[in-house]
Amino acid sequence: MLKKLKEKFVEIDGDLRLEERSNEIYGVTAVFETPDAVIEAAKKVADSGYEKWDVNTPFPIHGMDDAMKLKPTKLGYATFTFGTIGALSALAMIAYMSGFDYKNIIGGKPFFALPPSIPITFELTILLAALFTIIFTLVVFNKLPKMNHPLMDTDYMRRVSSEAFGIFISAEDKKFNPDEVIGMLKSLGSSSVNLVYKFATDEDKIKTPIFKPAFLGILAGTAVLTAVLTYIILNYAIYTVPFDWMTNQPKLNPQKMSTLFADGFGMRTPVEGTVARGFKPYESYGKPDSLIRIISNPMPFTKEVFELGKKKYDTYCSPCHGNYGKADSRLNGQFPNPPTLHSDKIRNWKDANIYHVIVNGQNIMPSYAKQINENERWAIVHYIRALQRSQNALDSDIPVDGNKK
Amino acid sequence: MSVHKEMTLVTERTSFQELDNVVFKPTESKPTIKWYISMGISLFALSLGVVSLGYTFYYGIGMWGNNNPVGWGFDIINFVFWIGIGHAGTLISAILYLFRQKWRTGIARFAEAMTIFAVMTAGIFPLIHVGRPWLAGYLFPYPNQHNVWVNFNSPLLWDVFAVSTYFLVSFLFWGLGLIPDIANLRERTTSGIKKFFYTILSFGWRNSNRHWQHYEKAYLILAGLSTPLVLSVHTIVSFDFAVSVLPGWHTTIFPPYFVAGAVFSGFGMVATVLIILRKVFDLEHIITKGHLDKMAKILLATGTMVGYAYGMEFFMAWYSGNTFEQFVFINRAFGPYSWSYWIMVACNVGFPQLFWFKKVRNSIPMMMAIVILVNVGMWFERFVIIVTSLHRDFLPASWGMYAPTMYDIGIFIGSFGMFFTLVLLFVRVMPSISLTELKAVLPGSQPSHHHHE
Numbered sequence: 001m002l003k004k005l006k007e008k009f010v011e012i013d014g015d016l017r018l019e020e021r022s023n024e025i026y027g028v029t030a031v032f033e034t035p036d037a038v039i040e041a042a043k044k045v046a047d048s049g050y051e052k053w054d055v056n057t058p059f060p061i062h063g064m065d066d067a068m069k070l071k072p073t074k075l076g077y078a079t080f081t082f083g084t085i086g087a088l089s090a091l092a093m094i095a096y097m098s099g100f101d102y103k104n105i106i107g108g109k110p111f112f113a114l115p116p117s118i119p120i121t122f123e124l125t126i127l128l129a130a131l132f133t134i135i136f137t138l139v140v141f142n143k144l145p146k147m148n149h150p151l152m153d154t155d156y157m158r159r160v161s162s163e164a165f166g167i168f169i170s171a172e173d174k175k176f177n178p179d180e181v182i183g184m185l186k187s188l189g190s191s192s193v194n195l196v197y198k199f200a201t202d203e204d205k206i207k208t209p210i211f212k213p214a215f216l217g218i219l220a221g222t223a224v225l226t227a228v229l230t231y232i233i234l235n236y237a238i239y240t241v242p243f244d245w246m247t248n249q250p251k252l253n254p255q256k257m258s259t260l261f262a263d264g265f266g267m268r269t270p271v272e273g274t275v276a277r278g279f280k281p282y283e284s285y286g287k288p289d290s291l292i293r294i295i296s297n298p299m300p301f302t303k304e305v306f307e308l309g310k311k312k313y314d315t316y317c318s319p320c321h322g323n324y325g326k327a328d329s330r331l332n333g334q335f336p337n338p339p340t341l342h343s344d345k346i347r348n349w350k351d352a353n354i355y356h357v358i359v360n361g362q363n364i365m366p367s368y369a370k371q372i373n374e375n376e377r378w379a380i381v382h383y384i385r386a387l388q389r390s391q392n393a394l395d396s397d398i399p400v401d402g403n404k405k
Numbered sequence: 406m407s408v409h410k411e412m413t414l415v416t417e418r419t420s421f422q423e424l425d426n427v428v429f430k431p432t433e434s435k436p437t438i439k440w441y442i443s444m445g446i447s448l449f450a451l452s453l454g455v456v457s458l459g460y461t462f463y464y465g466i467g468m469w470g471n472n473n474p475v476g477w478g479f480d481i482i483n484f485v486f487w488i489g490i491g492h493a494g495t496l497i498s499a500i501l502y503l504f505r506q507k508w509r510t511g512i513a514r515f516a517e518a519m520t521i522f523a524v525m526t527a528g529i530f531p532l533i534h535v536g537r538p539w540l541a542g543y544l545f546p547y548p549n550q551h552n553v554w555v556n557f558n559s560p561l562l563w564d565v566f567a568v569s570t571y572f573l574v575s576f577l578f579w580g581l582g583l584i585p586d587i588a589n590l591r592e593r594t595t596s597g598i599k600k601f602f603y604t605i606l607s608f609g610w611r612n613s614n615r616h617w618q619h620y621e622k623a624y625l626i627l628a629g630l631s632t633p634l635v636l637s638v639h640t641i642v643s644f645d646f647a648v649s650v651l652p653g654w655h656t657t658i659f660p661p662y663f664v665a666g667a668v669f670s671g672f673g674m675v676a677t678v679l680i681i682l683r684k685v686f687d688l689e690h691i692i693t694k695g696h697l698d699k700m701a702k703i704l705l706a707t708g709t710m711v712g713y714a715y716g717m718e719f720f721m722a723w724y725s726g727n728t729f730e731q732f733v734f735i736n737r738a739f740g741p742y743s744w745s746y747w748i749m750v751a752c753n754v755g756f757p758q759l760f761w762f763k764k765v766r767n768s769i770p771m772m773m774a775i776v777i778l779v780n781v782g783m784w785f786e787r788f789v790i791i792v793t794s795l796h797r798d799f800l801p802a803s804w805g806m807y808a809p810t811m812y813d814i815g816i817f818i819g820s821f822g823m824f825f826t827l828v829l830l831f832v833r834v835m836p837s838i839s840l841t842e843l844k845a846v847l848p849g850s851q852p853s854h855h856h857h858e
Binding site: 034035036039054055056057058059060061062063064065068070073075076079093094097098101102104106107109116117119120122123124126127129130131133134136137138141142144145146147148149151152153157158160161162163233237238242243245246 | 421422425462463464465536537539540546552553554555556557558560562563566567570573574577578581585588589591592593604605608609610611612613614615616617618619620621622623626627630631633634637641644840841842844845849850851852853
């Protein structure tokens, strides 16, 4: 590859050059030895009415902008605009992410507040302002990068990059006349006046390299490679030795196997007869319907009890029985639908029968004895009764005036 | 100024070329034996760090010494130490530029490069401190598969933004300054390969005054942007401590105290490296004793500021009447880590006072000894702040001690190896002095009339 790079340059007159030149004049260059000489000459050239010309110096010369009659740069506007955009977009980002999209409670602080947003807003203001100052300087105002300018690779450019000062007048200028320009520059005190020729290949006809298939191919290849690597790293690499110490810790996780126990289960069932706090053993557990002791619902008819019942019903019962007990399962047929809770059989059941089914299970319905405690079961029974009444309301349930409910 | 005095030989036109020859010499000649020896030492140190990091990656950060109650150990100490070193570069390139300090031109490029390398070195530590650096992408607020965003109230996140902005802006500022010098190299070089890369890196810069006009403005604007930026970076680093409620950390003096300390340690490191560099690359007439004299004065000023902060912390602990705060500071000065506290005070406040004497400022061996002590002292300042505040908190039952393991020390040595490897590579392949800026301030380089100064 390096050999290829070397071959990009051709040796002309013992020097490495970019390319062969044509016979077409690109412009005239003049070298001046002192800053005083070049600034005086620049004033004269500007006064003579030339427009497409330039001064090349190894460092900025004070007063040259005035001598060349250049307008002040508008760079400051770009910095200000993009700094403002940086500040506003940072604030908008923080407000959206933590104040709106995902409200995380962190130490009871407000989701979005100005003071903690200031550091990041400040940093992004500076970042965007600096980034676009440079982009505007190089790309927008100075039209760089430009790798094959005819002035490059000349003795003129070699000298003005290092120790001399130069003036260049382009052949594209309306007033351009080679003899006249050379005469003027010599009379202004230039130590060396030269003609610069264009490259042999017309640069305007060269296809922009960014549209070359090779370049596009490299871009596409890089994109695919990055995507594949990212996928492999995030899905496989971090789960392999040695990067898996967070995922594979010497502890038991829920639903995971364990070789420690004979049955291979990581999760253990409590010892026989264990009673969890708030869960009194149920005397009729496992008995058929006909043998249970009928007791009345001990929970009072209060708003709180009905709300508790609704909450527990919605959590544990509604997935299969439906939100209103109409056997309209919310599981989209993934589990068999139970019968409706509004049948005459269940409406005529005693409260204790419903309680018994919750604790004991029935047919394919499992026991909920471990999930729902005693008070909650009775509250659910109250709620089911309310649901049944709502589906079979009497005329007297309809309020006649504002006083009656 | 002595730059000008020693530069009187370069008032003629041809002498610009001599200047080029001196500055570009390292990039255009084979490395000397001195360079190979330095590079060998740096690479050895770097490889120690790589091996220690390899162990850490394989076995996890349990290899390190930090454990309850000292959860932040060498990793965070080194992070704050290196990020502080970086601050001198921006101070020299941006703040002294705004103050029109011409003497800065000789050392600005090199100090900026040091900033970038120091921030790169610093950046490693928070990454490895998170334990699984390959998942560090979650530090940035990007739409991820968890549908959750980062915590914008956390100073640690502000750090992520501050340090990455600081690195990017310093890098761009440095790169912008390099463009004209690389264009100069492009026109000088006789090697096709070098020419190819210099052409790309110089963006095809051709010293046009129409370009200089925007370029100079951009340089001024970037200096103006970098100045508040550099102050904000160490302020935000100090927030990592000050926003917590731990005695010894929870103080409002932290932001200015950290910034002064950062400038102090940064100048210490710049001076250390420059003293060696000007000898190794024969740049004594460009990086003069005058530069070192001015840097010694800045070290004296910032060292005294840091000393004021140390005193003020004790005053506030007493004046607040908070027994926990008082305990932490008495424990710092007279507890089990008192040795580190007194190393810190001696190196940061004591020895730099010798810079009041002109003889000391002008003596290279004395200067070298003191700036190395400053580096040591500033490292111990971070050690004192982090370890002494953490190791004894409110409950005596949870007190403990901290000691680094050999892996901590290996990574610490490796960070120096990385920094100096990058510095040595830089001085080989890039112009380590900004010729454009240096030439522009030499006598006779500007028109004698229409002088705008």
